[in-house]
Amino acid sequence: MSESSEEQQQPQASSPRDPALFRAEPVSFVRRGNRLQGRRASAWERNADQYVIEPPRKIADTSVADDFHLDPTEAFGRTAPLVVEIGTGLGECIANAAKDDPERNYLAVEVYRPGLAQLMLKVESFGISNVRAVQANAPEVLDVMLGENSADEIWIFFSDPWHKPRHHKRRLIKKSFLDKVSRVLKPGGTLRLATDWSNYAEQMREVLEEHADFQNQHPGNLAGEASNLTKVRREGMEGFDPEPEFIDEQGGWAPRFERRILTSFEGKALKAGRLVFDLAYTRVG
């Protein structure tokens, strides 16, 4: 397996050092190695002090101590609108967005250290200073580290889908997680999601439509024949039996967000013939 396909593989539950075992709630990731080598190791060494926020930990090394509250002005050295990307992978999207949008501060939240080290390489090569990164479990970052109404946007692109029904409880996007997002997002702020797994896309849309604090920015958009959900079900993609009569009357899918660049993860999904669902919701509560 190549390095990149190994990095982007879906997590498998459960390894003996599964971080879920340390926490009351199942987590959306499995532990992967922290070891850095070569260019990534030296990029980390050169940049971590300036760009990586190191919270005091609770138990596991991706946890956040209950009394750690981030002051974004101090962390970024300026006051500016804040975009938080959760699950930044190799940092492709956030680095490009920060480069193209220097007026805003960008916080990368990722449990996988080699991914953050890859982000450090990009920060260096782009010469940007409006990115900070934290290696931590996103629900704890939202619960503890970030203040109420502190983020202008929260992005979660290709959150691990946990395909098997018995693993759906490990999916990030659910009511309890949206409560945390709602606390941190400013009223009027935007939550952006994308996934290449139709069953997870339906779950995202369902929990968001039911949540009183969120309003769809594109109600009814890409419904019926134009819906990727219609295509997936009718054509029997993703292992579903074809349902020739299926129609997604509801729609509500967002157009592709222009700052969501094609990452290597999405590239592989498209190459495998998968379709992508975008969602964008405003915090109204």
Ligand SMILES: C[S@@+](CC[C@H](N)C(=O)[O-])C[C@H]1O[C@@H](n2cnc3c(N)ncnc32)[C@H](O)[C@@H]1O
């Ligand atoms: C499928 S990858 C997508 C990466 C990237 N967003 C992209 O589009 O290329 C999902 C990423 O989310 C990270 N992740 C999963 N659960 C997380 C959590 N609870 N907190 C922080 N990061 C998490 C994983 O480590 C992984 O890098």
